[in-house]
Amino acid sequence: MLLIALLCVVGGMACGRHLPRLWLALVLAGMAAAIGAASLALGDGAGWEWRSAFRVGGEALHLRLDAISAMFLALMGVVGGGGAVYALGYWTDRDHPDSAPRGRLWWNVMLLSMGLVLLSSNGLHFLIAWEMFAISSYVLIALDRQRRDARAAGWLFLAASHAGTLCLFAFFAMLAARNGDWDLGPMSGRAELAPLFWLALAGFGVKAGLFPMHFWLPSAHANSPSHVSALMSGVAIKMGVYGIVRFSGWFPVPAAAGWIVMGAGAAGALLGIAFSLAQNDLKRLLAYCSVENVGIIFIGLGGALLGAAHGDAPWSRLLLAGALLHVWNHGLCKSLLFFCSGSVLHATGTREMSRLGGLWRAMPWTAGLFALGAVTISGLPPLNAFVSEWLIYLGLFDAASSHDASGWAAVPAALALAAAGALALASFIKAGAVVFLGAPRTEAAERAHESAPMILGPMFALAGACVLIGLAPVALWPAVAGAAHAWRPVWAAAAPAAPLFALGLANVALVVLFVFAGALLWRKANANGLRRALTWDCGYKTPSARMQYTSGSFGRTATDWFSSILLPQRHLRRPRGPFPARAALMGHFPDTVLERIIDPAAAAVMSLSLGARRLQHGRIQFYIVYLLGGLTILAMIVLLG
Amino acid sequence: MNPLTISVELIFRLALWLLLAPLLPGIINRVKACVAGRKGPPVLQLYYDLARLWQKSVVMSTLASPGFIVGPAVAWVALTGAALLMPIGTANGALSFKGDVLLLIYLLALARFCTAWAALETGSAFEGMGAAREVSYAVLTEAALIAAVLSLSVQSGSSTLGTMLAPSAGPGAILLAAGLFAVLLAENCRVPFDDPNTHLELTMIHEAMALDHSGPPLAVILHGASMKLLLFAVLLSQAVLPIGKLPQPAAAAVLAGSVLAVTVGVGLVESLMARFAFRRVPLLLTVAFLLCLFALVLAWKGGAQ
Numbered sequence: 001m002l003l004i005a006l007l008c009v010v011g012g013m014a015c016g017r018h019l020p021r022l023w024l025a026l027v028l029a030g031m032a033a034a035i036g037a038a039s040l041a042l043g044d045g046a047g048w049e050w051r052s053a054f055r056v057g058g059e060a061l062h063l064r065l066d067a068i069s070a071m072f073l074a075l076m077g078v079v080g081g082g083g084a085v086y087a088l089g090y091w092t093d094r095d096h097p098d099s100a101p102r103g104r105l106w107w108n109v110m111l112l113s114m115g116l117v118l119l120s121s122n123g124l125h126f127l128i129a130w131e132m133f134a135i136s137s138y139v140l141i142a143l144d145r146q147r148r149d150a151r152a153a154g155w156l157f158l159a160a161s162h163a164g165t166l167c168l169f170a171f172f173a174m175l176a177a178r179n180g181d182w183d184l185g186p187m188s189g190r191a192e193l194a195p196l197f198w199l200a201l202a203g204f205g206v207k208a209g210l211f212p213m214h215f216w217l218p219s220a221h222a223n224s225p226s227h228v229s230a231l232m233s234g235v236a237i238k239m240g241v242y243g244i245v246r247f248s249g250w251f252p253v254p255a256a257a258g259w260i261v262m263g264a265g266a267a268g269a270l271l272g273i274a275f276s277l278a279q280n281d282l283k284r285l286l287a288y289c290s291v292e293n294v295g296i297i298f299i300g301l302g303g304a305l306l307g308a309a310h311g312d313a314p315w316s317r318l319l320l321a322g323a324l325l326h327v328w329n330h331g332l333c334k335s336l337l338f339f340c341s342g343s344v345l346h347a348t349g350t351r352e353m354s355r356l357g358g359l360w361r362a363m364p365w366t367a368g369l370f371a372l373g374a375v376t377i378s379g380l381p382p383l384n385a386f387v388s389e390w391l392i393y394l395g396l397f398d399a400a401s402s403h404d405a406s407g408w409a410a411v412p413a414a415l416a417l418a419a420a421g422a423l424a425l426a427s428f429i430k431a432g433a434v435v436f437l438g439a440p441r442t443e444a445a446e447r448a449h450e451s452a453p454m455i456l457g458p459m460f461a462l463a464g465a466c467v468l469i470g471l472a473p474v475a476l477w478p479a480v481a482g483a484a485h486a487w488r489p490v491w492a493a494a495a496p497a498a499p500l501f502a503l504g505l506a507n508v509a510l511v512v513l514f515v516f517a518g519a520l521l522w523r524k525a526n527a528n529g530l531r532r533a534l535t536w537d538c539g540y541k542t543p544s545a546r547m548q549y550t551s552g553s554f555g556r557t558a559t560d561w562f563s564s565i566l567l568p569q570r571h572l573r574r575p576r577g578p579f580p581a582r583a584a585l586m587g588h589f590p591d592t593v594l595e596r597i598i599d600p601a602a603a604a605v606m607s608l609s610l611g612a613r614r615l616q617h618g619r620i621q622f623y624i625v626y627l628l629g630g631l632t633i634l635a636m637i638v639l640l641g
Numbered sequence: 642m643n644p645l646t647i648s649v650e651l652i653f654r655l656a657l658w659l660l661l662a663p664l665l666p667g668i669i670n671r672v673k674a675c676v677a678g679r680k681g682p683p684v685l686q687l688y689y690d691l692a693r694l695w696q697k698s699v700v701m702s703t704l705a706s707p708g709f710i711v712g713p714a715v716a717w718v719a720l721t722g723a724a725l726l727m728p729i730g731t732a733n734g735a736l737s738f739k740g741d742v743l744l745l746i747y748l749l750a751l752a753r754f755c756t757a758w759a760a761l762e763t764g765s766a767f768e769g770m771g772a773a774r775e776v777s778y779a780v781l782t783e784a785a786l787i788a789a790v791l792s793l794s795v796q797s798g799s800s801t802l803g804t805m806l807a808p809s810a811g812p813g814a815i816l817l818a819a820g821l822f823a824v825l826l827a828e829n830c831r832v833p834f835d836d837p838n839t840h841l842e843l844t845m846i847h848e849a850m851a852l853d854h855s856g857p858p859l860a861v862i863l864h865g866a867s868m869k870l871l872l873f874a875v876l877l878s879q880a881v882l883p884i885g886k887l888p889q890p891a892a893a894a895v896l897a898g899s900v901l902a903v904t905v906g907v908g909l910v911e912s913l914m915a916r917f918a919f920r921r922v923p924l925l926l927t928v929a930f931l932l933c934l935f936a937l938v939l940a941w942k943g944g945a946q
Contacts, residue, residue, distance in 0.1 A: 358764070360706045371708070371758070380751040381744055390747075394740045397800045400791060400941065407941060411791065415934075418787035419780050425750060426776035429757050433772075438764025439704050502738035506722070510748075513718045518711035524857045525710050529698030535763045536702070536853045549761075549769025557777035561923065 001037035002048075002065070002119070005030045009112050016104035020093065023104050024084055027111070031081035034073055034115065041070035042479040047486070049121075057124055059182050064121040067482035068249065071324060072235075072242045073118050075331045078465065079234040080111045082335065082458035083227040089454025090342055091143075091225050099143045103225070106143075110136035110231070117239055123172035123182040130168065134161040137236055141224040153219040160216035164206030168243075171199040186250045186489075194252045201244060201261070208240025210298060211268030214291045215594040218275075221287035222351070226342025229283060233290045234335035238327050241297055245324070248305060249487040258309055262302025262409045266416040268295030273420045274562040277427040277555040278589040282341050282351045285431055286334065289377060292420055293330040297323045299413050300392045303399060306406050308488060313406075315398035317491055318498055321480045322391030328476075329384040329469060333376040336462040340370040343455055344435060347448040353431065353551040358440040362448040367436040369459050374428035376466050379421050382507030382514075384469035387500070393417065394498055423558060430554045439545040471508050474500040552587045559589075567592050651725075651735055658724045662868040663687040665904050669831075672908025687867060694860035702853055705762040712759030713858045716752040717865040723748040724872050726802060730892035731885055733803040742790050742802050746783070749828075752865065753779055759858075760850035771849030774919070778834070778846070781926035782827050785933045789821055792937035793880055806876075807885025812943045813936030818881045820932030822906070825873040827926055829866065832911040834922055874903040 008030030016023040041047050047066035054060070065073070084107065093100045113136055116129035138161070142154030174196055176182045187193060202213070209217040217237070221229045248257070272291030279285040300323025307316020343366045344359065345351055360367035376383040396417070399410035440446040450456075469476065477500055484491050537543050559566055568589050575583035615626075667684035674681025683689075701709060723745045725735040734741060757772040792813060793805045810817045827834045830847035837848060851862050878884065878899035884892045917925060 358704060360708075364706075367706070375751070375754060378750070378754065379747065380754060381747050386747060390740055390743050393743050394800060397740075397791060397794045401795050401798050401800075403795075403941065407795075411937065411941070414787060414791055415784050419784045421747075422750070422776070422780040422783040425754055426773075426780065429754060429761070429772065429776055433758065433761035433769075437704075437706070437708075437758075437761050498740060499738040502736065503740070503744065506736055506744060510718065510722055513722070514715045517714040517718045521714040521857060521861060522707060522710050524695075525699045525701075528696065528856055531698065531700050532703050533700050534702070535704060535765045537763075537765045538767060538852070543765070545764070547766050548764045549766050549773065554769060554773045557773060558780055 001033050001040065002063075005033035005037065005115070006112070008033065009108050009115075013105055013108040013112075016108060017101040020088055020100075020104065023108075024088055027084040027108065028081050030111070031077040031084075034080075035077035037065065038070035038074035038077065041065045042067055042074070042482055057128070059122050059124050061125065062121040062183060063119045064185075065119055067479070067486040068245055068324075069118040069242070071327065071479065071483050072238060073115065075238065075328055076111065076114055076118070076235045078462075079231055079331060079335045080107075082339075082461055083107070083231050086230070086339055086342070086455055086458045087225075087227040089452045090227055090346060096144075099145070103140065103143050103228075106136050106139045107231075110140060110236075114235065114239060118242065121184045123176055123184055125182075126184070127165075127168065127172055131165060133236075133239065134158070134165060137161070137232065140228040141220050141232070143225055143228065144223075147223070149219070150223045153223040156216045157220040160206055160213075164203045164213075167199045167203035167206075171196055171203060174199070184250065188250070188252055191252050194254045197248065197251065197253045197257055200247045201257075204240040204243035204247075205264075206240070207237060208244070208298075209237050209291050209294050210240070210264055211271060211291060211295060212264075212593045212597075214268065214272070214294075215591055215598050217291060218284050218287040218591060221290065221338075222281055222283040226283075226338050226345060229287075229342070230335035230338035233287065233338055234331040237290060237294060238331060241294065241301070241327055245301065245487065248301075253305055253309075255309060258302050258304075258306030259409055260302070261298050261305060262413055265295045265298030265300075265302055266413045268292065269299060269420040270295070270416045270423075271562070271565060273423040273427060274559065274566060275589065275591070277423055277430065278559040278562075278566055278568065280353050280551050280587070282344065282353050282356075282431060282435060283338070284351075285353075285427060286337050286341060289424065289427065290330070290334055292424060293326065293334070293377075296389065296392065296417065296420070297326050297330070299323075299417065300326065300388075300395070303392070303395055303406075303410065303413070304487075306409060307395075307399065310404065310406055312488075312490060313399070313402060315395045315402070317484055318391050318395035318398065320484050320487060321477075321498075322388045322393075322395060324480050324483050325391060325473075325476065326385070326388035329376075329388045329466070332462050332465050332469070333373050333383075333385060336369065336459055336466065337373040337377060339455070339459045339462070340366050340373060343451040343459070344448075346451055346455070348444045350442075350444055353434045355442045356435045356440070356445045357438045357545060357548065358436070359445060359448050360436045363436075363450045365450060365456055366459075367432075369456075369463050370436060371432055372463050372466070374432045376470075378425040378428050380425070382470050382510040384466045384473075387470060387473040387503065389417070389421065390503065391498060426555070426558055430551055434549075434551045434554065438548045441545045441548070467511075471511065472504050473507075474504050552585075565592060567596070654725060654729070654735055655721070657729070658721065658868060658871065659864075662871045663691060663864060665870050665874065665900075666867055668901070668904045669908040669911065672905050673912045676909065676912035687863065691860045691864055694855075694863070695857050697856040699856035699858065702763040702765075704764045705853075709759050709762040709854075710858050712755040712762070713854065713861045713865070716755035716759075717861045717868075719748045719752040719755065720865045720868050720872070723752075724868055727872060727875055728803045728806055728879065728885065729875070730896050731807075731887070731889050737801060737803050739799075739801050742794070742800055742805060745802065746786055746790065749869070750779070750783065752869070756850055756862065756865075759854070760852075763853045765853065767849050767852055771846050771852075774846045775830075775850060778827060778922060778926060781923060781930055782824050785820060785824050785926065785930040788930060788933035788937050789817055789824070789880070792817060792933065792940040795937065796940040796943075803885070806879040807883070809883040810881050810936065811940055813939035814881050816932045816939065817936040818877065820929045820936060821873075821877045821880060822903070823925065823929035823932070825870075825877060825903070826907065826910065827922075827929070828873060829870045831907055833914050833917045833925065836916045870904075870907075871900070874900045877903055 008026045012026035049064045052061035113133035138158045206213045276288035300319045303319035304316045307313040379389040396410040396414040400407045571586045573584045760768040760772045796811045835846040
């Protein structure tokens, strides 16, 4: 199966340039094969392992597919296949004659390298695949290289990604130095490897967008083409999560790991969504929401580490299951939302929410799917993200009820999760309403049109997956339990630790009743007589589109509570004189970590480097002085040492 | 239990919630009238209003999509589902499982989502204001609510509503009662957070969101709001008092009495206090959150001994 997947993806690379239809068929076949392999591994739980007789780069290839990597591989298959269909409708050869073929080629490179990251069980090959993955992401982010902000976003991504890779180099090199070879596998008995976890956390945390290492993420996800954003947000950041899950399962971790991971997760969940609420750019809003959801995943993961350290408490299984399930759920619904945002961008040419509005009339399908995605990502029942957040809540409640030290982490995390959930609701009500409801604010929004079936098709598929997981969560339990077993072998795969069946039942009942009640009320309203009239607006007769509540005003109340962290930049031009001509208020929310920490640090490094460059000026006399000075210092060291 | 018993019980439970809920706003209005020395509208006024609205025709904004009408319906179903999960006296909820308390809280959130969505359909700035306030203040009330149920869960060692609500709230009962009462006032948009009687749209939260609705959708919104009030009153009573530990008839009587007491309390607060300025609302909600948090700390530290 994996061989078929590999052949299809490599074959797709060859023909991606000139034969887009064949490319699509090959990518879909490859992704189907990958999903098949993943479900086989998830089904029997035993996994698959293969060592090559030949050597690549001095090391034998060692591939391994177990339940953990299979979970991530299946997600990659779904989003990678859906994104390929979407790409053909969205980034067409007609509109982008230069970059569309290049995009298809690098799409396959990215899928291939992510697959290799998931499969390789050798440190050297892992690093090679990781680097390939970073470079292909860079090319895809900066696919539209005419645009300055896309180039800047790609550059920032590349720099951040390499800072992370540097940590991973150190991680794998020190591991290889301690083990004598690059081969990876379970080594839970080796307590001396525990401190290396911090290197892995830093390296993979950058890729996952774990707060405060998320600074590259908003611009990268906002400026790339939407199918790339979906793959980046849905799958690529999950590779960072995969790395931490993988190596915290295989290697021992320091005692503080659970606390730190959970704390960073809780902070990221809360602040990520606060930043999201403040945004006016639809795709930046979605990108910050990914920071929130990665935070939620890390709350679960940190709790699982904490529980494993507290004598394998039963609640830690709930937390790990919630975290792993949230990887899927967030991957599916965030890809759906990015596809929707791409559809809007395609139809109107802008991502700025204050220029949109009233799009539901022109694009009813996109509007409906965005509403579904908004309900999902806010973690509301009866859809899928609620199931995973519910599992995490249950684990946190049980941890708090255990009355031991873990409550100190569980209680703040539960409260952060509650506030983050409510803020997510505010953020997505805002996005949905400002973009799709009300009156069009500009001409571009008025002229919008519904997208092609190639764009809508993958969106429907992802929405269907979100609904299905919400209705039948118990069907996924074996997969999640298998992954938990692979993560920590003492946790034997057992009956569901939570009443997922009852929850599924409640969700099914709710969906049936929602449809029924909605139809009933619609019919009743029509039977009583439905009349259309101007919005009431308390009797005001000539409302204009500009009088509507904007995205900035909608989020103002809640973002003001976080203003000491968000540091909003507002420019107000007050109306002056008896006949004011112009007045304006502009609000801008730059990323605090990037502007206040990374940029000054980068500027300091730059000025230091420029200072060092002054030493090199081409005058030979001074070089002789340098030489003499160096020799004197060396001589002093020798004499004194 | 055979299917017949279950369905009879379900219908009885549903009828209880649906029919009793509109009584509460009537009682509140009667209390307010008494304190002010007026005669006031009949206690059953909301029933008459609902019956009348159900027969009326609908005027819909030219900008609104079908979501304008479907939203209130979904919100109403979510609130009814939440009500059915709530145990009554010694009887468990219609569906009882570990973690049902979180489903209940998130169904309330879903109802909020749908109401706010329907309000924003019209593109009116007033409705935008109301929806923005509703979802922003909900950040604090939801944190307070989670703190409250977490304290009950820690106290009783369970996250099933039936088991959590049966005993009394333990050492933190008074703190919890005060915190939950403030959450009740905020979530149901009562004074001092919002004034249901105001006629100045700029100052409203919930009423501002329903400005454009008329006919059956408005009836559904009003009925849902009254059900939410009853739900919070029942939650508050059962969380604080050990109702689940009493024999069934006594439990029902105590529950009815305490819901009545809470309702009268809301009426008295409304008669004796003025609405707060909007910038002070978050402060009051933070106090409610802290009260629930202290109740949680008490439950946590108290249980360890």
